[in-house]
Amino acid sequence: MTGSEASVISTLLVANRGEIARRIFRTCRELGIATVAVYSDADADAPHTREADAAFHLPGNAPADTYLRGDLLVAAALTCGADAVHPGYGFLSENPDFARAVTDAGLIWVGPPPAAIASMASKTRAKEIMADAGVPLLAPVRAEDATAADLPLLVKAAAGGGGRGMRLVRELSNLPSALAAASTEAASAFGDGEVFAEPYVENGRHVEVQILADAHGTVWVLGTRDCSLQRRHQKVIEEAPAPALPAALRAALHTAATEAAEAIGYQGAGTVEFLVAPGGRGYFLEMNTRLQVEHPVTECVYGIDLVALQLRVAEGHALPAAPPEPTGHAVEARLYAEDPARDWQPQTGVLHRLEVAGAGVPELSGPLVPAGLSGLSGLRVDSGFGAGDTIGIHYDPMLAKVIAWAPTRAEAIRRLAHALERSRVHGPVTNRELLVRSLRHPEFIAAQLDTGFYERHLDALTAAPDDNETRVAALAAALADACGRSRFGGWRNVPSQPQTKTYRLEPDGTEHEIRYRHTRDGLTADGLPDVHCLSATRSLVVLEVGGVRRQFAVFAYEDGSVYVDVPRLPGGATQGPGSGSDPGAGPSRGAGGRAPSCASYTSYTAYTSYVSYALTPLPRFPDPTARTEPGSLLAPMPGTVIRLANAAVGDAVQAGQPLLWLEAMKMEHKIIAPASGTLAALPVAPGQQVEVGALLAVVSD
Structure with missing residues (x-):
């Protein structure tokens, strides 16, 4: 439960990591509250670990061994002298057992009462409560009773959120595998594999209402947010207030959110999420009994610090009768x-x-x-x-x-x-x-x-970017590299063999072999007849392309990667300011055709906007052993093989057919056949850890 009137938080442990931990620490610094971080092996040098007043080590890397271990988190708080725990979002933030463990240890829980969390922790139970309160909702569909008439369906994790443990099902035959996959992902992310299915509304809007309630009966409604732009059911762009909502619908959502909070005796910050169908009706989706990732847009519009208000409510303070007006x-x-x-x-x-x-x-x-x-x-x-x-x-x-x-x-x-x-x-x-x-x-x-x-x-x-544009960027990288390797930058004033440098564009894989030479008439580059070099340093190359002056900022890093930032004009064209007013600008390709100096200038201007190209310089003579058999599928990232498809070596497979699934970054990733053919090799097994570039399968013609 939240704190009493006499509660004062002096030291706060944040049972989370990354951005949300840093966000909470920021408010604590402003309020004079000491902070405690927890960190896994992988986070030993993470920013949130470095910024806290104290940090407690959680041995291991997997969430199940670290940030999902409620017993370790409570022990960390007690060991470090914390008197309160903030769960952030994700991990155990909506786990009522963890909230109870915190309060049972005599610590202040910065969140809603465990009973309120429990009532919303299971989305299936939450829907029952909301139905009893008269809140409109999409009723769950029993998987065993589902028919083609129920399609499409959305399989969802009963615990947690953030798009994990969700699968869209458009064919009834895919429902069992979707349930299994969602359950596996949910168990990994939240420690609970329960899933359910509900109708999927095509082209609906995801609109949510921010609420804040205290222990004295006051419930604030802090407007709406639109979070409709999503990938993999995870939000990408959010805004407040939700635009283009009819006044009546906005009022109805506000009322439903208030009723939801009152129905469960809610305290603290929370979000009631709705799906607004194309016809304009809003349906209850779920209630997140925690701070949301997108809470900053509400803070900006209402001029408040939601974390500070969470802490005040946890200490037992009453909210003012009404929130500030939005702006x-x-x-x-x-x-x-x-x-x-x-x-x-x-x-x-x-x-x-x-x-x-x-x-x-x-x-x-x-x-x-x-x-x-x-x-x-x-x-x-x-x-x-x-x-x-x-x-x-x-x-x-x-x-x-x-x-x-x-x-x-x-x-x-x-x-x-x-x-x-x-x-x-x-x-x-x-x-x-x-x-x-x-x-x-x-x-x-x-x-x-x-x-x-x-x-x-x-x-x-x-x-994909224009091929000619990326080739010019590679030329800029080559000229900057020449400045770094020679005080003369490789310039020649007599005919000679061209300078040659090859770059691979990332992640596209396109290779550009750059061949250029400098003569008394200026730079000439194979395949780029309208490009002339005006000046070059290790960090900035100024080229005239088709009569337009353009500036390429070049960044080379110790791992060998090169990034070329190309200024662009509105409308998508890439071009520098063209004013000729850059500090220290080098000599132009003017009278006499004098070749530019590598030391012409060493700074770059702050451009209006950029297109950034990542390049990898390639060796002149590639290692002949570094070849990959055609049809090979390589691991795109380090991860764990969690299951294989029903295909054995020697079977015919079709392009796009799933062969196996990797788990990495708390998400499941499907590895598919790149073309139709025969599965020639499958050298991995479930549970196997693989590094990036590891061979997963081979599909032969």
């Missing part, structure tokens, strides 16, 4: 290390650079409430990673949440898109470009929102 609009984008063009495949590796333009780097930055009240930028970044950190295989690959506030929705969208496209994110592949394109999509701008957005538009939103 303006806020939009949040989740920046993930993932490849949307490849089935949203999560990525691992070193994050070399994370700089969000206008909001600071690489930690929690910007005001918690950037509602323009003090002339601030209106941008906020909540991040779990910083430059030099490693994105591993064990946890969610979200790098940061970038939030923008403005007086109107259109201005908030513009501000967020502009901040994202001006940001530098070097390391594993991310969804940054997808976020920018999504925010600028006509349907999103017009508030034509539904959960099928990415099903309709993913191909266009992940279109």
Whole structure:
């Protein structure tokens, strides 16, 4: 249960990790509350571990051995002298047994009473309670009684959320395997494998209502959020208030959320989620008895700190009779290390650079409430990673949440898109470009929102870059590399063999062999007749492309990776400012055709916006043993083989047919046959750990 009137929190343990732990620590620092972190082996040097006043080690890496061990978390709190526990979101945040263990240990639980959590912890039980309270809902469908008339169905985990343990079923024959897969994933993520099925509403909107309640009978309704843009049933872009909702529907959702809270004696922060059907009716989905990932947009609009209010409620303080009035609009984008063009495949590796333009780097930055009240930028970044950190295989690959506030929705969208496209994110592949394109999509701008957005538009939103554009970027990388290797930069003033450098574009795999030479008439590059070099340093190359001056910022890292950031004009074209006013600009290809100097300048300007290309330099003479047999399927990431399909070596398989499933980053990933043929090899078994690049299967013609 939450604290009494006499309760005072002096030291808080956050039973979580990453971005949400850092977010809670931030408020604690402002309130003068000491903090305790918990960390697994993989998180020994994570930002949240470093930032807390004390940190307690949870041996192991798997969530089941660490962040899902309630007994270890309570012991950590007692050992470190904490008097309260905040669960964050995910892991044990909605586990009533953990809440009881915390209070039984004499600690303050920063969350709703265990009984309230229990009533909502099972989504099936929650629906029964809401039905009794008169809240409209989609009734669950008994899997054993399901018929074709019930399709499509959505299989969901009864405990937890965040899109894990969910499967969409459009054919009745797929229901048993969907139930099994969802149950396995739910058990791994939440320690509870119970799942159920409910009708799936096509093209519905995901709208939720934020509530905050105290122990004195006051329930605040803090408006709506729209979270319809989702992938794998996980939210990508959220905003508050939910746009284009009829006033009557908005009022009905507010009323239903209040009734839900009152029906279970709720206290603390919580979210009541609804599915709004195309016809305009809202159905109760679930109640999250915790803080939501997307809580910043509500904070920005209402000018409040929800974590601070959670702590006050836990101490027993009463809320004012009514919440503050909302102002303006806020939009949040989740920046993930993932490849949307490849089935949203999560990525691992070193994050070399994370700089969000206008909001600071690489930690929690910007005001918690950037509602323009003090002339601030209106941008906020909540991040779990910083430059030099490693994105591993064990946890969610979200790098940061970038939030923008403005007086109107259109201005908030513009501000967020502009901040994202001006940001530098070097390391594993991310969804940054997808976020920018999504925010600028006509349907999103017009508030034509539904959960099928990415099903309709993913191909266009992940279109590959122009081949000529990436080739010019590779040329810039080669020229910068030449400056780093020679004080003369490889320039020649007599005819000679061309300089040669080969780069592979990541993650596309396209290889560009760059062949160029400098003569008295300037640079000539094979296949790029309209490109001329104006100046070059190790970090900035200025080229004239088709008569347009363009600047390429080049970043080379110790692991050999190279990133080329190319400024672009509105409308998608990539081009620098073209003003010629850059500090230290080198000599142009003017009278006399004088070749540029590698030392012409060493700084680069802050461009308006970027397209970023990741390149890997390739050796001139590749290792002949580093060849892969045609048809080989290699592990796209480190992970665990959790099950094999019903296909044996020697069987005929069809293109797209599942062969096995990997579990990595708390998600299940299907490995499919790349083409029709014969399964020639399957050298893995369930439970086997594999590294990135490990051979999983071979399909021969």
